[in-house]
Amino acid sequence: MSAIADVARLAGVAKATASRALSGRGYVSDETRSKVVAAAALIGYVASPNAASLVTGRTQSVGVIIPFISRWFFSEILESLEQSLLAKGYDMTLYNLPAHSVERERVFDFFLARKRFDGVISVGVELSDTEVQLLHRLGRPLVGIGGEIPGVHTIAIDDIAAARLATEHLISLGHTDIRHIGGDQVDQMDFAVHTKRLTGFNTAMRAAGLNTDGCFAPCAFTVPGGYEAGLALFGDPHRRPTAVFAASDEIAIGLIVAARELGILVPSELSVIGIDGHPYAEMFRLTTIEQHPRNQARMAVEALLGALEQQSVTVSPGLTRAPTNLVMRSSTSAPR
Amino acid sequence: MSAIADVARLAGVAKATASRALSGRGYVSDETRSKVVAAAALIGYVASPNAASLVTGRTQSVGVIIPFISRWFFSEILESLEQSLLAKGYDMTLYNLPAHSVERERVFDFFLARKRFDGVISVGVELSDTEVQLLHRLGRPLVGIGGEIPGVHTIAIDDIAAARLATEHLISLGHTDIRHIGGDQVDQMDFAVHTKRLTGFNTAMRAAGLNTDGCFAPCAFTVPGGYEAGLALFGDPHRRPTAVFAASDEIAIGLIVAARELGILVPSELSVIGIDGHPYAEMFRLTTIEQHPRNQARMAVEALLGALEQQSVTVSPGLTRAPTNLVMRSSTSAPR
DNA sequence: GACAGATCTGGAAACGGTTGCATAAGGAAC
DNA sequence: GTTCCTTATGCAACCGTTTCCAGATCTGTC
The missing domain is CATH 3.40.50.2300 (Response regulator)
Structure with missing residues (x-):
């Protein structure tokens, strides 16, 4: 609608002066500036960044x-x-x-x-x-x-460090049968996040002298993904670990829901830790590594x-x- | 970097012709068009909509x-x-x-x-x-x-109809002690959604000859919101309803998590229905009104x-x- | 063969801003 | 009273695109 030419005309100055007054670049007297600003306000003028970008490049x-x-x-x-x-x-x-x-x-x-x-x-x-x-x-x-x-x-x-910290927390509590549930190939999210968190897990395990063979299981990076993985992992009581490090809080929450359904007590029978700081973490009393x-x-x-x-x-x-x-x-x- | 003038020069035509060839507006011979298109592809030209918007308004x-x-x-x-x-x-x-x-x-x-x-x-x-x-x-x-x-x-x-349908589903199952948990004032989401879903609930209840006094309780429109409301509502066994209509699946899921924690069996002791079609609904086996x-x-x-x-x-x-x-x-x- | 209409092309003007350059006035320093 | 710098303003060019207009060529019809 209204262009800077209208503002300039109304304020009785040239387009260039109006532009300078409104953008604050270059010399403009206080008196002129306030006239221009008043005129702009009067007709509700807002500069078009599209037009300006042509010449400024911004x-x-x-x-x-x-x-x-x-x-x-x-x-x-x-x-x-x-x-x-x-x-x-x-x-x-x-x-x-x-x-x-x-x-x-x-x-x-x-x-x-x-x-x-x-x-x-x-x-x-x-x-x-x-x-x-x-x-x-x-x-x-x-x-x-x-x-x-x-x-x-x-x-x-630092994904590796965060994963290591989470795993070390479980180890320091005395756990030795620990699993890691993380992202699968399909859900690579493009990034090396999954791989890094797995690396951090393996590093911490080996540093504590623990075996890592068969300790990793993949799942979709969501609550239902963790839930499915939990049902599969906890189904057989003989092969159930005492602790799980989940690559995300969403997975961890899915694991907890699955555990509860199977009547497994958290944390006495199963410890779960995640990474994220998800808003649901508190209601599931989830221990986690917060990122912000x-x-x-x-x-x-x-x-x-x-x-x-x-x-x-x-x-x-x-x-x-x-x-x-x-x-x-x-x-x-x-x-x- | 490259402007339409460069394309025009390379193709040996005027800017105007290049513009017509690329935008498909106005007359251009097939031969000229392919020359222009080739030139544009060669230098990787992409028109700047900012500049174009100046004259087209689009x-x-x-x-x-x-x-x-x-x-x-x-x-x-x-x-x-x-x-x-x-x-x-x-x-x-x-x-x-x-x-x-x-x-x-x-x-x-x-x-x-x-x-x-x-x-x-x-x-x-x-x-x-x-x-x-x-x-x-x-x-x-x-x-x-x-x-x-x-x-x-x-x-x-149709929020009113959806809420009525959900409530009628509970009534048709034989429930008479039904509560509605919905959004609170703070979380008005600006819209009349909360009010409409409450209206639908009240309409269905009254049509079935049921009292609605004290049947509504507000909460935050989230899973933790529903969880908190659930703990409060289900805490006293004497005042516990047999069914709840939640204004959203997120609230409904929070209610189910709270019920499970309190050892209340869903659905035998408590029926829960929501509105949405949330991706978690399936893992919580939640009956719901799907919107898309x-x-x-x-x-x-x-x-x-x-x-x-x-x-x-x-x-x-x-x-x-x-x-x-x-x-x-x-x-x-x-x-x- | 003249004429109308459709097709094709280029020059130039716009769109709405910003900025380089020129001009002018005021003040300070000599 | 020059000279010089700072401040203030206007004119005109420019950014990259589209489109109006005019002119040229081609096609078909009578």
């Missing part, structure tokens, strides 16, 4: 690539990203790209190539070299959350906007470790 | 306003919206606006006023007249999901893009009813 908008929306970690990330970006005046445009989506190529070659974003945040998606280069050629900074992409600044917890996705999202926005302020095309590559912490509730105890 | 982008991201209904809607919009070449920009967010005014007065969207989809947010008018003045069509906004085309299930959010999202996109194609500023106002269906599992049975 769009005030950030693209986000994410493989899931409904899983806890990802929805937390998303809420926090949106909040941080909104606070800084940025729009957030969402691309939901499951691991091997058919749309994937189109998103990179078409949507991301449209020059709509000042930067891109990639959450839990392993980008190929080609894809990183494509984004790089656009001259836009890129920040990752939740994994390591070569040459890209990434915010992530909202915080990770804030760090990512900070890194990205920092790079934008410095006009730098790239964020300094490298890894920022997000903190984790053990929260003890009553799903773990010494074995009987 | 941005190829849709704004979505949503109060939650992590709750099941909303994340399903979001995934489906993104998928439908992407398929049509539209970007989706997200505004996460909890009910009484401090950011709300800023989103309407600033972000939505920036002329970035061809249309807006509002999910589960009750818009004020002022807000509807503001969007209308921008000349952009608006479609709602999950409630009724005066003068706006909305996709929604992904389908609602598709309908919304269809309505919005339909209006855009017709150049019409408004979508024909009115209500499209999304279907629901009762799925019987084993959380409900006749009372003992």
